[in-house]
């Protein structure tokens with residue numbers, strides 16, 4: 001199969017496997033989503049969803065969060081890891097949202113990336129999942145699967161995002177990036193795979209008879 005044919009098959013098959021694409025991080029608006037995505041750095045979504053009810057009970061708006069002392073935020077999020085850095089970022093971005101954005105999360109990639117603790121992937125998730133703007137945030141799952149499926153030889157998530165955006169229609173990006181994450185969690189996990197165990201690779205590489213060493217991590 002040529003690369004574009006592989007991409008088209010992946011897009012079609014994952015839409016059949018995951019017709020619904022619920023956002024994995026619990027939230028009620030753009031601000032609570034932004035905070036939840038920030039907390040998910042080097043942490044599982046399941047852990048973040050355990051932590052955020054307590055945090056948002058203390059503060060679920062920029063105004064209320066800006067009132068909290070950093071140690072209070074840090075204590076509430078400590079099980080997410082990197083708590084000192086994340087708590088400082090949450091406090092500071094809340095103050096910046098009030099000062100520069102009338103207390104609203106800006107639906108603007110550049111403005112989001114200027115916020116403390118918010119990188120390109122976090123900003124892309126918020127643009128896609130809070131504002132419905134097409135984006136293709138690439139995390140470790142998507143980076144790994146895109147390599148295994150021969151959709152990119154990107155050395156990092158930036159290169160992989162560039163390649164995937166060329167292969168898939170823009171209107172599919174927001175649902176597709178979640179579907180790839182779901183498949184990465186359900187079947188194509190970080191543990192190695194010999195590239196022959198499931199229908200996806202058997203369809204993408206019909207002549208593959210011998211196990212291959214696939215990308216881990």
Ligand code: SF4
Pocket residue numbers: 148187188189193194195196197198199200201202214
């Ligand atoms: S065969 Fe392995 S590498 Fe290929 S899609 Fe399935 S789980 Fe992933």
